[in-house]
Amino acid sequence: MQFNWLFYSDTNAQADLLEEALQKRDQALKRVVYLERLFDYLKTESNAAVIIRAHTVYNAYQLCSELSVKYPQLYIVLIIPDNMENARKAMQAGASNTLRFSHDKDEVRDIIIHAEKYMNHRKQLEEITEMDPSLLDQKVISICSTKGGAGRTSFTVNLALALSGEGQRVAVLDGDVQFGDAAMYLDLRPRKTIYEWIKEGENRTELDIDSFMTKHDSGVSVMPAPSRPEFFEMVTADDIQLVIQEMKKIYQIILIDNSAAISEVQLQCLNESDEILLLTDGTLPCVRNTKLYADTLDSMELKEKVRLIHNRSRKKDGMDPKKIEELTGLNIYVSLPDQQQLVERSIEEGRPYVMDNPKKPLSKQVQGMARKLLTGSDEVHKKNSKKLFSKAK
Numbered sequence: 001m002q003f004n005w006l007f008y009s010d011t012n013a014q015a016d017l018l019e020e021a022l023q024k025r026d027q028a029l030k031r032v033v034y035l036e037r038l039f040d041y042l043k044t045e046s047n048a049a050v051i052i053r054a055h056t057v058y059n060a061y062q063l064c065s066e067l068s069v070k071y072p073q074l075y076i077v078l079i080i081p082d083n084m085e086n087a088r089k090a091m092q093a094g095a096s097n098t099l100r101f102s103h104d105k106d107e108v109r110d111i112i113i114h115a116e117k118y119m120n121h122r123k124q125l126e127e128i129t130e131m132d133p134s135l136l137d138q139k140v141i142s143i144c145s146t147k148g149g150a151g152r153t154s155f156t157v158n159l160a161l162a163l164s165g166e167g168q169r170v171a172v173l174d175g176d177v178q179f180g181d182a183a184m185y186l187d188l189r190p191r192k193t194i195y196e197w198i199k200e201g202e203n204r205t206e207l208d209i210d211s212f213m214t215k216h217d218s219g220v221s222v223m224p225a226p227s228r229p230e231f232f233e234m235v236t237a238d239d240i241q242l243v244i245q246e247m248k249k250i251y252q253i254i255l256i257d258n259s260a261a262i263s264e265v266q267l268q269c270l271n272e273s274d275e276i277l278l279l280t281d282g283t284l285p286c287v288r289n290t291k292l293y294a295d296t297l298d299s300m301e302l303k304e305k306v307r308l309i310h311n312r313s314r315k316k317d318g319m320d321p322k323k324i325e326e327l328t329g330l331n332i333y334v335s336l337p338d339q340q341q342l343v344e345r346s347i348e349e350g351r352p353y354v355m356d357n358p359k360k361p362l363s364k365q366v367q368g369m370a371r372k373l374l375t376g377s378d379e380v381h382k383k384n385s386k387k388l389f390s391k392a393k
């Protein structure tokens with residue numbers, strides 16, 4: 001990365017060693033003699049390091065103090081006489097580093113490396129904090145099924161971790177507002193829930209929604225369901241719309257663990273979603289209901305968003321995937337193998353299987369599915385590489 005290296009000296013001081021060392025690293029040193037010019041440069045150039053050796057017009061420490069206050073991001077190196085007293089003064093003046101008058105090549109090289117590391121790091125931080133989630137291709141994804149116990153919650157939390165492992169900022173919204181237990185599946189004990197956020201009333205959008213969510217070690221955040229089932233009546237479709245809107249300000253992906261029962265809240269979740277992952281377990285009643293559900297979504301013009309997930313698929317005695325596709329009228333997007341022991345242990349311990357058992361076939365499928373959702377293809381991509389969503393559906 002190219003940085004702006006400025007050398008300020010109000011005397012005729014040379015900077016040969018610095019110039020030489022920077023040249024070796026394909027960087028150039030800009031010499032500045034007039035203070036006004038230095039300030040002009042700093043006004044326009046970000047990512048700059050300034051090396052100061054001032055004598056006459058301006059006291060170096062005073063200049064350093066002024067610059068460090070005015071440009072807190074600036075990397076400042078003071079060239080000072082060789083004694084500790086001056087080093088201390090330099091630090092007090094806000095210098096990032098010092099170079100002795102009698103510096104040699106090695107010292108110069110070390111200073112440059114240190115400055116580059118600092119500037120690189122700062123640039124990365126800037127990129128992260130400047131990233132406006134609304135400018136990114138975000139996704140709200142609902143996970144649903146027509147019957148309880150189809151595997152929605154365990155799948156949701158594992159998919160959340162897999163997506164987070166791909167470098168995405170992920171949140172889980174527990175859409176099962178009466179009996180939701182997504183937080184429990186991650187062994188989290190929430191202090192606040194969607195209920196506390198709703199209770200804030202009119203002012204809630206001015207509050208930091210993140211402070212109502214609970215964070216898992218993986219980085220995944222959860223907006224938990226109310227702590228008591230009877231509080232569910234407090235949660236309206238409008239609240240759901242608003243909570244999703246607020247979460248979108250922070251997160252790239254919002255996974256909604258829906259309830260099996262169709263309600264206004266659930267319909268709102270589906271309406272707000274870009275994709276609907278519909279789980280079926282391959283038993284005849286469930287497959288039949290899935291068909292009915294798909295038809296209902298069709299009548300609501302939501303069918304385009306639906307992707308069928310065949311959970312608990314079994315090679316030997318399960319329903320033939322082709323039959324499932326035929327009966328539901330949907331193509332299977334991903335099949336998740338039946339691994340009961342693994343899933344049950346993971347739920348019991350509150351430790352997602354993709355985290356503790358990443359090599360198991362089920363974990364691999366969920367990880368592959370995360371990549372597929374991000375890229376639109378089955379290709380395996382390098383971990384933590386920056387990904388943008390494919391628009392292709």
Ligand SMILES: Nc1ncnc2c1ncn2[C@@H]1O[C@H](COP(=O)(O)OP(=O)(O)OP(=O)(O)O)[C@@H](O)[C@H]1O
Binds near residue numbers: 147336
């Ligand atoms: N891939 C799988 N392989 C084997 N068993 C599974 C799988 N997925 C889910 N299960 C079983 O289904 C049970 C229910 O899973 P989970 O709680 O995730 O479902 P749910 O749809 O969220 O249920 P609820 O309707 O109670 O919210 C698990 O305890 C596990 O026994």
Ligand SMILES: [Mg+2]
Binds near residue numbers: 152153154176181
């Ligand atoms: Mg559940």
